Amino acid sequence: MILRERCSVDRRAVELKLTQEGEAMVGKIHQVRLLALEEAIASLSSKNRLHLCRITNQILFSLTKTKDSALTICCLCDETNCLNCPVGKRYSELT
Template identity: 45%
Template sequence: MGHATGLSIDELGRVLGLSHAGTVRLVDRLVAAGFAVRSKALRDRRAVALMLTEAGETRLSAILQRRNETLSEILSHVSNADRLVLERIAETILAQMSDDAVSALTICRLCDERRCYNCPMDAFGMLESSTHRVDP
């Protein structure tokens, strides 16, 4: 939800590889914890649009910070030249792993999009529901 504001429950389930019932239970827990809210999507009033709350954004930032610290530690002994090679290899591999926006977002949900410049997944575009506004 941090990568694509306004995802529907169905889209979130496809990205996470969960059943509809499993995704609903997950969203219920996120809403109860104050990390997410449900809204009606503007394009389809029957659909629910999911968004992170301020607390959800804060939690996401903390998770990504821990992830970045771990990666920095792992890569601390890798030279800058080798990091550039690793980056090119990773981009090539990632671009071959996706064939649509859902599979691309499945990969991107593990990234810190604030640090991901020239993301190879951008070629697949955004999910339809995440490209429009939602009612609060």
């Protein structure tokens, strides 16, 4: 599911890339996770869902104190849909 390739810029470095099978697995994981989250919050009104989202983002942002903590706090969301990631935002501020 993962390919190792020499870095074109630094031949000492090795890059890891997902194969098509790896990408498919990531897609399945995201789909199952999204379904589980949808089920967990199904009883919440849209107003309460927004409140939950804001509170969760604030907690994740405040927990991210270092670049290393950002890597451990990361929820591995779907990067194409998670445009305002609080962990990614805080990570950018720390670099």
